[in-house]
Amino acid sequence: MNDQTPTSAQRAEALQGMGCKRKRVEDIRFVQGKGNYVDDLKLPGMLYGDFTRSPHGHARVKKIDTSKAAAVPGVVAVLTAETLKTVNLAWMPTLAGDVQMVLADGKVLFQNQEVAFVIAEDRYVAADAADLVEVEYEALQVNVDPLKAMAPNAPVIREDIKDKTDGAHGKRKHYNHVFNWQAGDKAAADAAFAKADVTIKELIVYPRCHPCPLETCQCVASFDKVKGELTLWGTFQAPHVIRTVGSLISKIPEHKIHVIAPDIGGGFGNKVGAYSGYICAIVASIVTGRPVKWVEDRIENLSTTAFARDFHMETEIAATKDGKVTALRCYTIADHGAFDACANATKWPAGLFSIITGSYDFPAAHVSVDGVYTNKAPGGVAYRCSFRVTEAAYCIERAMDIMAQKLGMDPAEFRIKNLIRREQFPYTSAMGWEYDSGDYHTAMTKAMETVDYKKLRQEQKTKQDAFKRGETREVMGIGVAFFTEIVGAGPSRNCDILGIAMFDSAEIRIHPTGTGICRLGTKSQGQGHETTYAQIIATELGLPADNIKVEDGNTDTAPYGLGTYGSRSTPVSGAATAMACRKIKAKAQMIAAYQLEVHDDDLEWDVDRFRVKGNPERFKTMTELAWAAYNRVPPGMEPGLEAVNYYDPPNFTFPFGAYICVVDVDVDTGVTKVRRFYALDDCGTRINPMIIEGQIHGGLTEAFGIAMGQEIRYDETGNVLTASFMDYFLPTAVETPKWETDWTTTPSPHHPIGAKGVGESPNVGGVPCFANAVNDAFKFLGSTHIPMPHDHWRTWMAADKLGLHA
Amino acid sequence: MPKTQVSMKVNGKPVEALVEPRRLLIHFLREDLSLTGAHIGCETTHCGTCTVDLDGKSVKSCTVFAVQAEGADIRTIEGMAAADGTLHALQEGFREMHGLQCGFCTPGMILRAYRLLQENKSPTEEEIRFGISGNLCRCTGYQNIVKAIQFAAAKLNGVPFQEAAE
Numbered sequence: 001m002n003d004q005t006p007t008s009a010q011r012a013e014a015l016q017g018m019g020c021k022r023k024r025v026e027d028i029r030f031v032q033g034k035g036n037y038v039d040d041l042k043l044p045g046m047l048y049g050d051f052t053r054s055p056h057g058h059a060r061v062k063k064i065d066t067s068k069a070a071a072v073p074g075v076v077a078v079l080t081a082e083t084l085k086t087v088n089l090a091w092m093p094t095l096a097g098d099v100q101m102v103l104a105d106g107k108v109l110f111q112n113q114e115v116a117f118v119i120a121e122d123r124y125v126a127a128d129a130a131d132l133v134e135v136e137y138e139a140l141q142v143n144v145d146p147l148k149a150m151a152p153n154a155p156v157i158r159e160d161i162k163d164k165t166d167g168a169h170g171k172r173k174h175y176n177h178v179f180n181w182q183a184g185d186k187a188a189a190d191a192a193f194a195k196a197d198v199t200i201k202e203l204i205v206y207p208r209c210h211p212c213p214l215e216t217c218q219c220v221a222s223f224d225k226v227k228g229e230l231t232l233w234g235t236f237q238a239p240h241v242i243r244t245v246g247s248l249i250s251k252i253p254e255h256k257i258h259v260i261a262p263d264i265g266g267g268f269g270n271k272v273g274a275y276s277g278y279i280c281a282i283v284a285s286i287v288t289g290r291p292v293k294w295v296e297d298r299i300e301n302l303s304t305t306a307f308a309r310d311f312h313m314e315t316e317i318a319a320t321k322d323g324k325v326t327a328l329r330c331y332t333i334a335d336h337g338a339f340d341a342c343a344n345a346t347k348w349p350a351g352l353f354s355i356i357t358g359s360y361d362f363p364a365a366h367v368s369v370d371g372v373y374t375n376k377a378p379g380g381v382a383y384r385c386s387f388r389v390t391e392a393a394y395c396i397e398r399a400m401d402i403m404a405q406k407l408g409m410d411p412a413e414f415r416i417k418n419l420i421r422r423e424q425f426p427y428t429s430a431m432g433w434e435y436d437s438g439d440y441h442t443a444m445t446k447a448m449e450t451v452d453y454k455k456l457r458q459e460q461k462t463k464q465d466a467f468k469r470g471e472t473r474e475v476m477g478i479g480v481a482f483f484t485e486i487v488g489a490g491p492s493r494n495c496d497i498l499g500i501a502m503f504d505s506a507e508i509r510i511h512p513t514g515t516g517i518c519r520l521g522t523k524s525q526g527q528g529h530e531t532t533y534a535q536i537i538a539t540e541l542g543l544p545a546d547n548i549k550v551e552d553g554n555t556d557t558a559p560y561g562l563g564t565y566g567s568r569s570t571p572v573s574g575a576a577t578a579m580a581c582r583k584i585k586a587k588a589q590m591i592a593a594y595q596l597e598v599h600d601d602d603l604e605w606d607v608d609r610f611r612v613k614g615n616p617e618r619f620k621t622m623t624e625l626a627w628a629a630y631n632r633v634p635p636g637m638e639p640g641l642e643a644v645n646y647y648d649p650p651n652f653t654f655p656f657g658a659y660i661c662v663v664d665v666d667v668d669t670g671v672t673k674v675r676r677f678y679a680l681d682d683c684g685t686r687i688n689p690m691i692i693e694g695q696i697h698g699g700l701t702e703a704f705g706i707a708m709g710q711e712i713r714y715d716e717t718g719n720v721l722t723a724s725f726m727d728y729f730l731p732t733a734v735e736t737p738k739w740e741t742d743w744t745t746t747p748s749p750h751h752p753i754g755a756k757g758v759g760e761s762p763n764v765g766g767v768p769c770f771a772n773a774v775n776d777a778f779k780f781l782g783s784t785h786i787p788m789p790h791d792h793w794r795t796w797m798a799a800d801k802l803g804l805h806a
Numbered sequence: 807m808p809k810t811q812v813s814m815k816v817n818g819k820p821v822e823a824l825v826e827p828r829r830l831l832i833h834f835l836r837e838d839l840s841l842t843g844a845h846i847g848c849e850t851t852h853c854g855t856c857t858v859d860l861d862g863k864s865v866k867s868c869t870v871f872a873v874q875a876e877g878a879d880i881r882t883i884e885g886m887a888a889a890d891g892t893l894h895a896l897q898e899g900f901r902e903m904h905g906l907q908c909g910f911c912t913p914g915m916i917l918r919a920y921r922l923l924q925e926n927k928s929p930t931e932e933e934i935r936f937g938i939s940g941n942l943c944r945c946t947g948y949q950n951i952v953k954a955i956q957f958a959a960a961k962l963n964g965v966p967f968q969e970a971a972e
Contacts, residue, residue: 024901026909027900028901030906030909030912031893031897031906031909031912032883032893032897033841033842033844033882033883033884033912034843035909035910039845039846040842042840123833124828124829212944214855214910214911214942214943214944215845215910216847263909265910266944266945268944297849298847298849525908526907526945527907528907690904691904693904694904694946694950697948698944698945698947701944701946702944724848724852730942730944732939732942732948733934733935733936733943733948733951733952736948739949
């Protein structure tokens with residue numbers, strides 16, 4: 001007789017499915033130092049590669065002499081552009097439709113650009129020899145200012161395309177122009193501005209920064225000459241894309257390339273792109289017939305592989321005098337560095353920047369973005385955000401504050417007045433996006449009540465009065481941000497990378513004993529996928545999460561997918577996982593009906609089993625059905641219990657949140673203390689609240705770093721000034737504020753489990769919230785916009801400019 | 807380059823090897839001894855992912871030569887769990903409190919916390935934050951790392967762990 005004693009609720013709890021704070025599976029190995037990262041890999045006969053890099057920001061390469069380097073004992077080979085030309089690999093295509101030098105070909109275009117690649121028996125020898133490569137340069141005029149890139153006399157950055165009038169994204173209007181991209185309705189926006197009561201205009205700059213995961217980019221390439229096969233281990237957020245791109249570039253057939261992304265020590269967008277180090281390691285392995293390891297050091301990481309932001313956004317808002325927004329216009333110059341190697345969906349050169357109307361009901365809007373070339377590193381990755389979404393969020397949230405100030409309204413009240421209302425969802429923005437779901441006013445109200453917003457404003461008023469009377473040198477700021485993201489790229493009608501639609505996948509096999517394996521097209525870099533995907537399966541299939549192994553990163557075994565970035569894992573592969581489960585469940589239902597000798601429709605699902613309607617004592621558990629799938633299936637049915645799903649999402653998902661931050665700024669030192677930070681996130685259905693909270697903490701800390709101190713800075717001769725941890729700010733435990741997290745739950749109507757993705761929300765919402773808080777502190781003294789980052793020095797300068805040190 | 811004989815104790819076991827004088831301790835541990843738990847994140851002593859315990863001090867092994875560890879007693883993450891596989895209280899605490907995500911800083915962070923708790927058996931939150939400020943983490947925002955260390959401190963002190971109200 002079947003045992004029914006545990007109740008449905010008890011059985012559900014035992015599964016550790018969606019909604020529970022399941023402890024992470026990954027941690028068992030990580031806390032014991034048994035993770036398996038790329039640099040841990042040691043293969044017999046492995047060689048090490050290291051780069052000779054350009055000291056110049058812009059220079060002609062007159063001569064490269066590798067003889068001294070090649071003569072160092074232990075050096076096996078030295079690659080230059082000339083050697084790469086023999087295999088047609090001196091240049092490589094970028095994800096953005098441009099081409100990029102793998103090794104300097106005639107010119108260097110940014111400091112630390114790769115010039116030669118030395119391969120040696122030992123990493124010390126490789127580094128020694130890289131220093132001995134002699135390069136003769138002729139310095140050229142440098143431009144690192146994107147606003148000057150299209151000046152008539154600006155230095156020509158890209159001689160290879162100087163005379164091309166068409167780029168990958170249409171007409172080019174200057175030799176340093178990459179593309180122009182527009183969205184929205186310019187005529188409608190202009191008309192609204194023409195009759196607006198109140199307008200604001202501000203150049204809002206989101207400085208260049210860097211994702212900077214603690215593990216740098218690295219790979220091991222091993223080419224088997226006998227089989228003609230390449231195995232490439234690497235820090236890849238998108239291993240399948242690397243395989244396809246690798247095949248297209250190297251002409252090695254795709255089935256003979258095995259890409260393996262093992263454990264990754266953080267990605268944050270840095271590990272989406274294809275870098276010279278990968279290409280050189282591959283070529284080096286082909287040339288030497290031995291495995292070749294390339295590991296970036298931190299300076300190389302900060303100055304060459306990827307950057308983020310560098311968006312210069314001239315932003316205008318129009319509103320009625322009682323505070324209803326009527327239009328938005330934004331003209332942006334985007335600094336793409338020396339090559340357009342942005343990691344965007346191919347048709348979106350400015351990413352999803354047209355989410356710039358944010359959470360507000362703008363009747364009209366228009367955005368125009370010009371990408372330009374400068375003598376800076378290429379990249380343009382989405383650093384913990386969907387493509388260019390954090391730029392958009394920072395821009396609109398600063399602009400809304402500036403407009404509220406001009407209107408004399410409280411920034412929270414001004415937002416409430418303009419937030420999209422619940423009944424407007426699904427909401428089509430002036431830019432054409434269909435926001436799937438939202439309940440913004442509930443979230444905003446909850447945030448304001450939790451922090452007692454009114455009382456904070458009263459306290460601020462009291463402090464401002466005291467400051468004016470000279471009783472204190474501290475000013476208090478309250479930052480409010482309400483953000484909406486657009487994540488889960490993406491629907492194939494909008495999104496592809498080099499022609500491959502941005503679907504994602506899951507393949508699930510249930511073994512006879514009721515355990516199973518799930519393989520995914522995404523790739524965890526710390527997100528905890530081994531834990532959370534199993535929770536989705538546990539709830540969908542009624543099998544304990546502990547009985548499901550989750551695997552990703554091996555392109556030979558995982559189904560094709562586009563990888564993990566842009567908060568796309570849960571929206572896309574999470575959906576694929578649920579859909580694959582449903583295929584399995586449908587088959588299990590037929591097997592159950594056969595075994596119980598009833599019609600399929602006479603069965604109902606109960607947590608972990610199919611039971612006969614009206615007769616709950618007659619049931620088959622999923623574990624029993626797994627066994628049956630391998631020995632007693634209905635006549636004509638094929639045995640086994642597995643499914644694969646490639647999920648092409650019908651739409652993006654639109655997570656949102658309300659953040660409030662309180663800071664105290666000492667105007668004499670510029671020191672800004674974050675007194676309180678409250679983050680309310682709505683990511684739809686919550687799979688693992690512990691992991692969500694952890695991701696919010698981490699994302700807020702990254703946002704804190706960006707807003708309060710990070711900038712990849714260049715001097716006018718092209719020297720990168722912030723290429724080590726001495727100069728590039730990463731928050732330690734001491735500066736990092738304590739985070740308060742909260743949530744509302746508004747499921748996505750089109751996602752199979754209603755989940756929207758969460759990992760990037762805190763970076764998107766956090767940055768403007770900090771910036772608004774610092775700006776809010778100085779507002780009563782007549783300040784309108786203080787640019788990021790708000791480090792002590794710059795804050796002191798802002799105070800000085802306001803005459804506070806007179 | 808001529809090599810130098812070094813001998814030291816690593817995780818309780820005597821180790822002898824011939825190394826180049828310029829070989830960094832982190833490379834010696836990771837590549838020569840295959841103890842890959844400690845990581846390399848910056849090679850400039852800032853990030854702390856290479857932290858090991860050396861003669862009773864937390865040391866960033868990316869800026870120590872292996873020859874400087876002559877005669878030293880070193881403990882790495884591989885030496886934290888008991889011989890029977892039972893996790894150290896800190897390892898348990900990091901998992902229980904979700905004190906890690908990508909796991910790259912974790913071995914260094916745990917080794918630093920190990921020494922911190924030797925120096926101060928019941929640190930306050932502020933003392934923990936200061937005590938681990940030489941170790942960077944990009945994923946967690948430190949809040950749960952602090953809790954993980956508090957959890958371990960409580961366990962090692964034999965008192966019940968109480969999460970501070972938030």
